[in-house]
Amino acid sequence: xxxxxxxxxxxxxxxxxxxxxxxxxxxxxxxxxxxxxxxxxxxxxxxxxxxxxxxxxxxxxxxxxxxxxxxxxxxxxxxxxxxxxxxxxxxxxxxxxxxxxxxxxxxxxxxxxxxxxxxxxxxxxxxxxxxxxxxxxxxxxxxxxxxxxxxxxxxxxxxxxxxxxxxxxxxxxxxxxxxxxxxxxxxxxxxxxxxxxxxxxxxxxxxxxxxxxxxxxxxxxxxxxxxxxxxxxxxxxxxxxxxxxxxxxxxxxxxxxxxxxxxxxxxxxxxxxxxxxxxxxxxxxxxxxxxxxxxxxxxxxxxxx
Amino acid sequence: xxxxxxxxxxxxxxxxxxxxxxxxxxxxxxxxxxxxxxxxxxxxxxxxxxxxxxxxxxxxxxxxxxxxxxxxxxxxxxxxxxxxxxxxxxxxxxxxxxxxxxxxxxxxxxxxxxxxxxxxxxxxxxxxxxxxxxxxxxxxxxxxxxxxxxxxxxxxxxxxxxxxxxxxxxxxxxxxxxxxxxxxxxxxxxxxxxxxxxxxxxxxxxxxxxxxxxxxxxxxxxxxxx
Numbered sequence: 001x002x003x004x005x006x007x008x009x010x011x012x013x014x015x016x017x018x019x020x021x022x023x024x025x026x027x028x029x030x031x032x033x034x035x036x037x038x039x040x041x042x043x044x045x046x047x048x049x050x051x052x053x054x055x056x057x058x059x060x061x062x063x064x065x066x067x068x069x070x071x072x073x074x075x076x077x078x079x080x081x082x083x084x085x086x087x088x089x090x091x092x093x094x095x096x097x098x099x100x101x102x103x104x105x106x107x108x109x110x111x112x113x114x115x116x117x118x119x120x121x122x123x124x125x126x127x128x129x130x131x132x133x134x135x136x137x138x139x140x141x142x143x144x145x146x147x148x149x150x151x152x153x154x155x156x157x158x159x160x161x162x163x164x165x166x167x168x169x170x171x172x173x174x175x176x177x178x179x180x181x182x183x184x185x186x187x188x189x190x191x192x193x194x195x196x197x198x199x200x201x202x203x204x205x206x207x208x209x210x211x212x213x214x215x216x217x218x219x220x221x222x223x224x225x226x227x228x229x230x231x232x233x234x235x236x237x238x239x240x241x242x243x244x245x246x247x248x249x250x251x252x253x254x255x256x257x258x259x260x261x262x263x264x265x266x267x268x269x270x271x272x273x274x275x276x277x278x279x280x281x282x283x284x285x286x287x288x289x290x291x292x293x294x295x296x297x298x299x300x301x302x303x304x305x
Numbered sequence: 306x307x308x309x310x311x312x313x314x315x316x317x318x319x320x321x322x323x324x325x326x327x328x329x330x331x332x333x334x335x336x337x338x339x340x341x342x343x344x345x346x347x348x349x350x351x352x353x354x355x356x357x358x359x360x361x362x363x364x365x366x367x368x369x370x371x372x373x374x375x376x377x378x379x380x381x382x383x384x385x386x387x388x389x390x391x392x393x394x395x396x397x398x399x400x401x402x403x404x405x406x407x408x409x410x411x412x413x414x415x416x417x418x419x420x421x422x423x424x425x426x427x428x429x430x431x432x433x434x435x436x437x438x439x440x441x442x443x444x445x446x447x448x449x450x451x452x453x454x455x456x457x458x459x460x461x462x463x464x465x466x467x468x469x470x471x472x473x474x475x476x477x478x479x480x481x482x483x484x485x486x487x488x489x490x491x492x493x494x495x496x497x498x499x500x501x502x503x504x505x506x507x508x509x510x511x512x513x514x515x516x517x518x519x520x521x522x523x524x525x526x527x528x529x530x531x
């Protein structure tokens with residue numbers, strides 16, 4: 001078990017190296033950014049304590065790799081396997097737990113750890129065989145995969161938009177729109193295997209243009225129910241709704257570009273940091289979008305030409 | 306025609322391919338053989354343009370990358386993509402819009418199931434179907450027979466003969482010599498990153514003997530199995 005954790009340490013060390021930084025520099029930066037983003041989150045978001053627990057649970061759950069767990073189960077004694085799984089999840093939850101305790105949310109911190117323990121014993125399905133129909137079959141890319149993973153979110157978001165109309169709360173409607181844009185951006189957080197880029201007989205510019213058009217079209221398709229409700233019931237604020245749509249689209253475009261601008265392991269974490277920064281201060285995208293575009297073209301040139 | 310001249314490839318200090326020169330003509334099937342780690346996959350990646358290299362690869366008919374169908378040893382499938390969607394993605398990538406995917410499903414694959422749930426052999430057949438639908442001029446097939454059932458092996462053999470008739474260039478690797486005897490016109494023996502022998506059909510046996518030669522019995526004795 002000791003050697004297992006030594007190996008985990010070495011893996012993290014290598015992630016930093018692949019990222020192009022020394023761990024001694026990388027760790028303080030990550031810790032600082034995590035604390036800063038978390039504390040800003042508490043300052044700016046309503047009911048942040050509940051949402052923060054939810055984010056932490058999602059983080060712990062999504063990092064529960066079924067294959068990794070199966071590997072541990074195959075090679076470790078049953079009792080030790082359980083200890084490792086629980087310990088792994090506690091380690092993942094601890095940064096969030098620390099922030100909750102620091103902010104004085106002790107009950108929320110306890111709930112987080114209880115859910116974490118519960119998650120440890122959930123058997124994650126390795127391969128799902130139920131085929132979820134999607135409207136994105138014509139261009140099977142990130143949207144078809146992402147939608148199948150997150151389809152259950154949309155009825156909830158659409159219900160939220162419905163409540164916004166019923167309760168006459170325009171801000172809640174905009175929040176529903178933002179949620180869809182965030183979910184869609186999340187579809188672009190996993191790098192494509194090189195083969196899936198290489199097969200395209202397109203120039204880097206054409207490739208990116210195609211990807212961006214698909215992202216905009218498909219995200220619009222998912223937003224239509226919310227957009228229609230907001231424009232019909234809040235026609236006076238239609239210009240604000242459209243402004244949110246445009247900024248949200250820019251956000252998705254940034255994620256598409258980021259996905260191809262960087263190839264190293266840990267892309268998701270980097271995208272998360274940039275994403276939160278641009279969410280807090282959207283004008284930052286004036287700098288990030290051209291920069292990521294340039295980097296993406298540079299990277300794609302190597303594979304596509 | 307594809308002409309490879311003085312191709313070398315290194316990963317850091319480790320030189321994996323050393324000064325390889327080969328040429329492949331339309332209507333020919335070439336086999337590349339060698340032990341595990343000899344550099345076959347690296348050579349294929351270099352020809353396909355997936356990996357960088359030193360030296361030159363010339364192709365008379367334009368951009369080689371855009372007309373190559375590459376079947377990797379272990380094809381990777383994106384999660385939550387059905388077989389049909391995978392084939393559509395592969396065709397979209399080469400701007401092929403009008404294709405009857407079901408009609409061309411000659412391996413009778415369950416196209417409405419997620420590709421990631423397919424068995425190894427089925428995944429290989431799906432990946433092969435994809436590159437055949439792309440209407441490529443050049444085919445690089447890394448272990449096309451691996452994990453595939455006998456009936457499908459026969460189909461793959463027949464496909465190779467049809468590609469040859471259609472004047473395509475086919476380069477493949479296999480560890481099963483019988484399949485190479487049947488299909489290939491030329492064999493190239495890759496050892497420690499170098500092509501140490503290239504022969505036509507009449508001399509295939511010399512390569513087979515050379516590969517089987519080196520003290521297998523002594524190696525097994527070293528295991529000291531109990």
